Amino acid sequence: MNNLTEKLKEKCSDAVLEVKTCRNETTVLVNPGDIVNVCRFLHDDEDLAYDYISGISGVDYLGKEPRFAVVYHVYSMKNKNRLTLKVLVPENHSVPSVSSVWRGANWFEREVFDMYGIKFSGHPAMKRILMPDDWTGYPLRKDYPLKGFIPAKWTKQDRPW
């Protein structure tokens, strides 16, 4: 892990804002604009080799600034260790997409967009995945009500490409 911290600081010193370890989990806070460079470096570096993405989550810290966090859980098959990357995103800002680094990130990013409305720039198909295409609102935002009455309707979504 020290190796990782040193390497990150050496290669992407501007991008890495903070590195902390808690409960044996290392979290790296990354500047949102540099997330692709950091991920590309972590993926391609032969020693670190973070070649697998476990998932991407959004978190809504309503009332705090910046409001959203996007959390990347990546894994190295070679070294068998996990790493958490985190970017903080203000409302109405987008994050560069990492789907060019791990193709598996494609659906995870779509899910974050679907649930939080955080757009990922450079994503090949930035559209909703779980909710209907013409849904309004982003369900997992903290200001989105849990209960309510929305009339059921048939939606036209027959254009898969």
Next chain:
Amino acid sequence: MVNTETERDTMILNVGPQHPSTHGVLRVVLELDGEIVVNSNTVIGYLHTGMEKTIESERYVQAITIVDRMDYLSCFFNEIGYILAVEKLLGIEVPERVKFMRIILCELQRIASHLVWLGTHALELGAMSVMLYTFRERELILELFEMCSGYRMNSGYMRVGGFYLDFPDGFIDRLKNFINVFPSKINEYETLLTKNIIWKERTVGLGVLSAEDAINFGVSGPLLRASGVKWDIRTAHPYSGYELFEFDVPVGTHGDVYDRYLVRMEEMRQSLRIISQAVKNLPSGPVNVVDRPDIILPPKRNAELGMEEMIHHFKIVSAGFPVPEGETYVAVESARGELGFYLVSDGGNKPYRLKVRTPSFANLQALPLMLKGIMISDVIAVIASIDIVLGDVDR
């Protein structure tokens, strides 16, 4: 329509969401050139019920019931993953007996889940009788679950800090009986399929996924191991005492549908090996952490008779317990792959955010890659080999 790359006339065919072989409500849109799939698109979300949103308004104990229903064919993995995440934030270390009991239940669940997969997979390729065999043995496992928790599926048996109740009398005897019976049953399934020429014709060399592609797509579980990557969270990052057990991790070589079949068959044998070791060495002792009365309910009998215990019981049930502020990511090896729980707590009695990284969701993403270039009649075989549960995909 005309394909933009090849400029040949292609046809769009819609499969699902109400198709009996899509394991739920999966919709796949195929672009066909004759009988060959040139392109495909997966449409999901038909079973989305907003469980992650619901969990944010439920107390930690109530959330167990909800995570149970995500992957409804393997509820104990959801329970153990979620509970390990909560226990990690609470800083609880559970007694040895609890760990062993959890492993027994999880491995039984793995077998039960693989049996459903095997039965439906064979059914979809026209071998109907296999389903009748596998559901017969699955029944034995579900009866064991019913015996200890009262439910056959979605049991909600595990609790934060241990279990509500110990295994009932006679459970271990019945489990031992199952351990004795089951190996011959696996052999029986194998005589039906493994060397069956029709089975091999339909599965060998089909839906190949290379190791690099599988890792890049975030594919895990038997699907990844069939591609030749020996990665199992139970051995790579042992949790709940898996480091005490001896078992092999089967891997395939070709990454095709047949290898996935072989890997899962061997996994059932290995699970049985783990269960028999756990039964043999099952420690005695409490089934709860002893020094955390703020989390563990008092025994039911005392709660009915004593005033203090009743108030104590009422307090935990109605107000729950606070979990220290922080966040953690815990992953367990479910029957389908890496099942991860990213839990964020703000110090309250409800999860601030629980993101569930479900294996089916990630595995399904690689479907277009596996479908490209195969015949339309093989599409269903490939979908079946991923072993998706749509509840797990859509949540």
